[in-house]
Amino acid sequence: MTDRTPSRHARGAGGEAIACRHLEHRGLTCLARNFRSRGGELDLVMDDGGTLVFVEVRLRSREDYGTAAESITAGKRRRVVRAARYYLHRHGAHQRPCRFDVVTVDADGETTWLRDAFRADD
Template sequence: MDGKPDSNTIGAHTEAVAARYLKSRGVTIIERNVFNRGGEIDLIGRDGDTLVFFEVRFRGAGSLTSGAESITYGKQRKLVKAASFYLHRHGLWHSPSRIDVVAIAPGDVKKYRIQWIKNAIQA
């Protein structure tokens, strides 16, 4: 073992950072790491009356792409499928909902640079 955290540890930490950030902006986090037949949803929360599915992405210093840019078309389709499955399973089809991205990178002034992109992925 070389002492470096694995991707699961980094992912859990990054999702916790995102959850704290979103809470500070008035979002109520309902669930974390939701797995269903559609795929995985990192965070689910309420922003006012809107149910929001959050994809959290971290990119380290020196990465060639931002967290938001790292979401491929295939990943977008999986997120839409996972969100749709969640809405169906919980009888929430008529609830306003959206899929947002929270991109996190090391910051220059603060520890992290966080970008919240609302309605980033559409069905």
């Protein structure tokens, strides 16, 4: 008998696709998905009218352990910021305005966009 439960990776990719479509429908343009650096990973890099938006996507099938937004620890924020700095360096985009957003996707597919969810100096 085969386990038909999607893998964590597949669920994550599905959540990122939902988040990307959600943001694109609101006028943002996707520049990169799953940008990896040694220091961390960026789920989505979007352009919002000239502002680079580094998006952390959080999926939650249950809230027993807290909400998706609550799952973004200080350590996770540091890794996202580190990866964003590397992205800026790699793409020569140091002078562009930037922000860090979070998109949460719950078990029902309900999507919440938290603009400017945290800062690089948090």
